[in-house]
Amino acid sequence: MFKQIQTRLLLSYLAVLTVVLGVFAISVRTTFAYNLNHQLNNRLATLARSAALELELDGGTLSVDLENITNENQAVQWFDEDGTLIESQGQYVATLPLKQEPSFQTQQHPYPVKALTIPVTDENKGLFLGYTRVSESTVAFNNTLRTLDIGLGSGIIAALALSTLGGLWLTRQAMSPIENSFRRLQRFTSDASHELRSPLMAIQTNATVALKYPENMRTSDAEKFGAIKSASKQMKALTEDLLMLARLDQETVVKHTAFNLSPVLEQLHTLYQPQASTEQINFQVKFEPNLPTVGNKIQITRLLTNLIDNALRYTPEGGMVTVTAKSSPTKLIISVEDTGIGIAPGHLDHIFDRFWQADQARAYKKDGAGLGLAIAQNIAHSHGGEIKVISHLGQGSCFTIELPAG
């Protein structure tokens, strides 16, 4: 149980950290890429301005005064007013069709470049001359971003790996005092229940012995002894339930053996038949002759008695309780179905909680302390099984247990 909480705590911590680091990495990358792009745009704009100055109208014909204005990653193209290429300079010229309006263009093939086109006019004469398109290779730009991505990615992985180690240590530190006090509480419950058993047994035995000769005592005394006997019986059952839960919580390894469940069901049928007849409940147990399983026979029997006991307890006279068991290659499925008072949908989440009892059920039958289903669920889980319930108020309930097949 503590391992589970610790794992959940660690996973939540790592999830939060991943989100924080992710947001951080995305912001760093976005800001960096924005700045890099901004610088590239500025370089292209400056280059475009100098390139525009090179285009001139010389005696009616458009010509380019070719000066080396590009670096090894850049290129310039000059076009006339119809968009026909007149001259170009540099290696990384854009090969895309010219856009006849001021705009940025990007291309990936045959090489990645970003280009800027601007219209050129003769300032003095106010004449439209043509266009110039400048471009720059984005290989370095892309490489810088890729290096940043790798850096951020490995940084996040390293941070998460270190945080996992740190988180493991932290969660262990945090859980240890809670675990210790829980263990102390468990030990106290188990010791107290164990110590209470003998005096309760003595009270019950003495009350039974005293009641053996009721003729020698006053009727009111006999009634009191009867009450003592019944109360001590109830307390004994409660201490035994508490002891059982404390032991199940301690996750002490109990002996698991392979056995056939059919004889156990047969015995339970015989055991509960008289009670069912007294309460005029039609009690049926249907099972296949061979139901191999692996587990602790005593605990699985306890699981079933808790469910059958509930089904009989919460089913009024004339009702029906049916236990069905069947096997599949991997699972053993046992269901305990009744036509009793049912469980309200809002209560279904609580019925497996310790000491939880539905109010109307408490009014319906008073004995029982609300530990039966908690024990049943604990046993099912400790056997690698599952317990589920479907119930309709006023119509009945069906508890299904799945256990690993033997």
Ligand SMILES: Nc1ncnc2c1ncn2[C@@H]1O[C@H](COP(=O)(O)OP(=O)(O)O)[C@@H](O)[C@H]1O
């Ligand atoms: N078959 C059932 N039909 C209706 N209600 C049930 C049934 N089984 C359990 N419950 C409800 O769940 C509560 C918890 O059951 P359990 O843990 O066995 O405690 P207890 O039987 O001692 O009250 C019961 O008090 C009852 O309200």
Ligand SMILES: [Mg+2]
């Ligand atoms: Mg019960």
